[in-house]
Structures are given as C-alpha cells and as structure tokens.
Amino acid sequence: MTDNAFLRLAHEGVRRLRPYQPGKPLSELERELGIRDAVKLASNENPLGPSPRALEAARAALAEAGLYPDGNGFELRAAIAARHDVDPACITLGNGSNDVLDLVARVFLGPGREAVFSEHGFVVYWLSTLAANAVPRMVPAHDGSRGPRRGHDLEAMRAAVGEATGVVYVANPNNPTGTWLRAAELEGFLAELPRHVIAVVDEAYFEYVEEPDYPDASRWLGRFPNLVVTRTFSKAHGLAALRVGYALSHPDVADLLNRVRQPFNVNHPAQAAAVAALGDADHVARSVAMNRAGMRQLEEGLRALGLHWIPSVGNFVTVDVGRPAAEVFQALLREGVIVRPVEEYGLPGHLRITVGTEAQNRRALEALGRVL
Ligand SMILES: *Cc1c(COP(=O)(O)O)cnc(C)c1O
Numbered sequence: 001m002t003d004n005a006f007l008r009l010a011h012e013g014v015r016r017l018r019p020y021q022p023g024k025p026l027s028e029l030e031r032e033l034g035i036r037d038a039v040k041l042a043s044n045e046n047p048l049g050p051s052p053r054a055l056e057a058a059r060a061a062l063a064e065a066g067l068y069p070d071g072n073g074f075e076l077r078a079a080i081a082a083r084h085d086v087d088p089a090c091i092t093l094g095n096g097s098n099d100v101l102d103l104v105a106r107v108f109l110g111p112g113r114e115a116v117f118s119e120h121g122f123v124v125y126w127l128s129t130l131a132a133n134a135v136p137r138m139v140p141a142h143d144g145s146r147g148p149r150r151g152h153d154l155e156a157m158r159a160a161v162g163e164a165t166g167v168v169y170v171a172n173p174n175n176p177t178g179t180w181l182r183a184a185e186l187e188g189f190l191a192e193l194p195r196h197v198i199a200v201v202d203e204a205y206f207e208y209v210e211e212p213d214y215p216d217a218s219r220w221l222g223r224f225p226n227l228v229v230t231r232t233f234s235k236a237h238g239l240a241a242l243r244v245g246y247a248l249s250h251p252d253v254a255d256l257l258n259r260v261r262q263p264f265n266v267n268h269p270a271q272a273a274a275v276a277a278l279g280d281a282d283h284v285a286r287s288v289a290m291n292r293a294g295m296r297q298l299e300e301g302l303r304a305l306g307l308h309w310i311p312s313v314g315n316f317v318t319v320d321v322g323r324p325a326a327e328v329f330q331a332l333l334r335e336g337v338i339v340r341p342v343e344e345y346g347l348p349g350h351l352r353i354t355v356g357t358e359a360q361n362r363r364a365l366e367a368l369g370r371v372l
Contacts, residue, residue: 011111013133020127024338038336039363041354044175044205044316046238048290048357050273051283054239057276058269069268076271079278080246084218089251092258095265097204097232097245102128103257104167104228104247108198109134113166118152120177120345122202125169134166141177150310151179154189161197168193171202172217173209176342176352178312183215190217190224198253200228204245205314207236207284208291214313218248225250233270235315236287237277242270291315294355301365305372310350318342318352321372325351328371335367 007015023042030038049055077088084090094100105128109115115129119141129136139160142153152170161168170189173180181189186201193199201217217229232245244266247257266274277283298317302309309319321328329341329351340352353364 011133013130017130039360040338041356042338042340044354050238051280053280054273054277058273061269061272071263079275092247092254093266094245096243097230100247105132107256108166114164115167116160117169122171150177167198169200173313178314180313182213202230204232209313244270244274297361316354331371337367
C-alpha cells in the first residue's frame with residue numbers, strides 16, 4: 001500500500017468523484033447480442049442526425065486536418081455573435097457545453113466555495129463541482145405543492161445561496177426531468193441573486209422548447225453581469241460526436257473562462273460544421289417538428305401502458321416504470337432497445353427515453369409493453 005501513497009495527492013473532490021455514466025453505445029450492445037438493428041434512445045441525440053450542410057462542411061474541413069484549428073474560433077464566434085446579437089467578446093467556445101461548465105467551475109469554484117443546484121439536476125454540475133474541489137449544495141426539488149413536481153425550487157435555491165457560494169446552476173429545461181422555468185420566475189431569481197455569485201443557465205435543449213413563456217436567458221446578459229448562458233450543438237443540431245458548445249456572458253467573465261480554456265479545445269471540422277448548422281434553420285425546424293410528433297407518440301403509448309411520466313419540454317421523457325428501473329433497463333437491452341437509467345439522479349424507479357423516429361419510438365414502446 002505504501003507504494004500507492006501518491007493516491008493522497010488527489011484532492012478530496014477527486015476522491016469522491018464517480019465517473020460520468022454515458023449511455024450504452026449501440027455497437028457495444030449489438031456485439032453483446034449478436035444483432036444489428038438495436039435502437040439507442042439513451043443520450044438525447046437528434047434522430048435525424050446533423051444537417052447535411054454541416055456534414056459537408058465537416059468533410060471539407062478534414063482536408064486541413066494537418067493544421068491546428070483556429071484557437072480563437074473567429075468564424076464560429078462571429079456566427080454565434082450574430083445569432084444572439086452580442087459582441088464576440090461575450091463568447092467562450094467549448095468542447096461540448098460540458099467543457100464550458102467545467103471552465104466555470106475551475107474559474108469560480110475551489111476549496112471552501114459552494115455550488116448550488118437542484119436535486120434531479122444535470123449530473124455534470126455535481127461532477128464539475130467536485131473536480132474543482134468545491135462543495136456541492138444540492139437543493140430538494142419541488143414536491144408538487146408549490147411548483148411542478150421534481151422541477152427546480154428557485155426559492156429554496158435562493159435560500160441556499162450564501163457567502164461561500166461561487167456558482168448556481170440552473171438547467172432550463174432540466175435533464176433528465178424535462179421540467180422548465182418561466183421567464184418571470186427565472187428573471188426574478190437572477191435579479192435577486194447576489195452579484196458575487198455566478199449564475200449559469202444551461203439551455204442545452206433551448207431549440208426544442210415551444211412554450212410561449214419560455215425565456216431566452218441570453219437576452220438578459222446586459223442586465224446581469226454575473227450571468228453565464230450555455231448552449232450546445234449536440235442536441236437539436238445533431239452534432240454530438242463533434243463536441244461543440246459555448247457560453248455567453250459578460251466579456252469580463254468570458255475573458256476569465258478563456259484564460260483557462262485549452263487553446264485548441266474545439267477542432268476544425270467541428271467549428272466548420274457548427275457554422276453550417278447555424279445556417280440551416282430548416283433542419284432545426286424539421287428536428288423540432290419530428291420531436292413534437294414523437295413526444296405525442298411516446299406519451300400516448302405510455303398512457304396506453306398505464307405508466308406515468310414527468311411532463312417534459314425536451315427531446316426525452318422520464319418514465320416511472322413502477323419497479324426497480326435497473327431490471328427494466330436490462331430487459332429492454334435484451335430486446336435491443338437502449339434507454340437510460342436515472343438512478344444516479346435520485347430516480348431509481350424511472351427510465352429516461354429519448355424521442356426518436358416514429359419507428360424507433362414504436363420499437364421502444366412495444367419492447368416496454370413486453371417487458372412490463
Ligand atoms: C447534453 C447536455 C449538456 C451538454 O452536452 P454537450 O454535448 O457537452 O454540449 C449540457 N447540459 C444538459 C442539461 C444536457 O442534457
């Protein structure tokens with residue numbers, strides 16, 4: 001044991017960390033079952049994949065694979081700046097938005113600092129906080145009496161903020177619950193937050209939300225210098241494999257984030273694809289329409305199975321399977337259907353199902369019917 005004394009060099013946060021559990025890859029299940037038509041509805045990917053224009057741009061960019069990418073992401077930042085009507089100095093590019101969430105933790109958290117987030121909140125807030133050796137303060141979600149059951153309880157989150165708080169994470173909508181916050185309540189929360197605290201509003205599923213009261217938090221950047229809004233190309237834009245996301249913030253915040261960012265964190269094909277994706281609004285519209293229809297299909301199927309689910313505005317739905325979900329997950333795997341257990345989110349009786357194509361949704365519902 002004494003030769004492993006170096007283990008104590010790892011700080012307490014790292015020692016408490018359990019690695020992120022990704023959705024099971026299709027290829028892995030197909031190898032295990034010896035089949036070729038498995039369905040993966042486990043990672044909230046776009047069943048249509050990327051825009052053909054984004055793919056073409058990525059392919060063309062591969063010709064320059066021998067060169068380092070543009071570390072400043074000039075073209076992509078210009079396209080994002082135009083989209084949000086902000087100065088490019090407000091933008092921090094990330095290797096997925098997960099990367100910018102980590103940058104925020106590295107810059108604004110650390111020993112003795114606390115991060116506030118909600119129960120059932122996206123697990124990366126927990127992971128980034130521990131990796132920065134800071135203290136996670138997880139606030140119980142709504143119990144249903146004062147707000148949507150399992151949604152963020154902003155009042156309780158506000159009450160958990162104190163002198164030691166460095167960052168508050170709000171997911172709108174949240175993954176894996178699909179719950180969301182209205183413009184007035186989120187704006188009120190941000191307005192009341194002390195200015196020594198960074199407020200992260202994670203809008204990974206922004207494009208999918210069609211509720212009239214749903215806010216675009218980037219509109220408030222001018223009012224709240226402590227606000228960081230994160231977006232991704234992994235979900236509605238269908239570019240999960242290429243890893244591109246970004247943060248919008250006050251330029252002083254972006255300056256700090258960019259100091260610790262790896263100089264070449266977003267590769268060249270990814271930057272090119274993301275620029276092209278921003279230019280293809282039709283593809284996003286098609287994806288959103290397909291999601292709307294697929295969500296209806298899943299909800300009808302789940303209702304027919306007598307199941308309850310958490311009402312979701314994202315491209316996924318988290319279902320109460322009425323028994324330990326790990327067993328149902330395993331049984332669905334044997335049916336060639338990969339969904340996502342959410343036990344680590346404090347939901348051991350639930351499974352999260354990504355909205356897929358009509359045929360994929362049917363396959364998942366039929367398998368669920370057989371398994372239950
Ligand atoms: C998927 C997801 C992200 C980040 O995904 P990236 O691929 O790293 O951009 C961020 N927040 C939430 C809530 C998500 O579900």
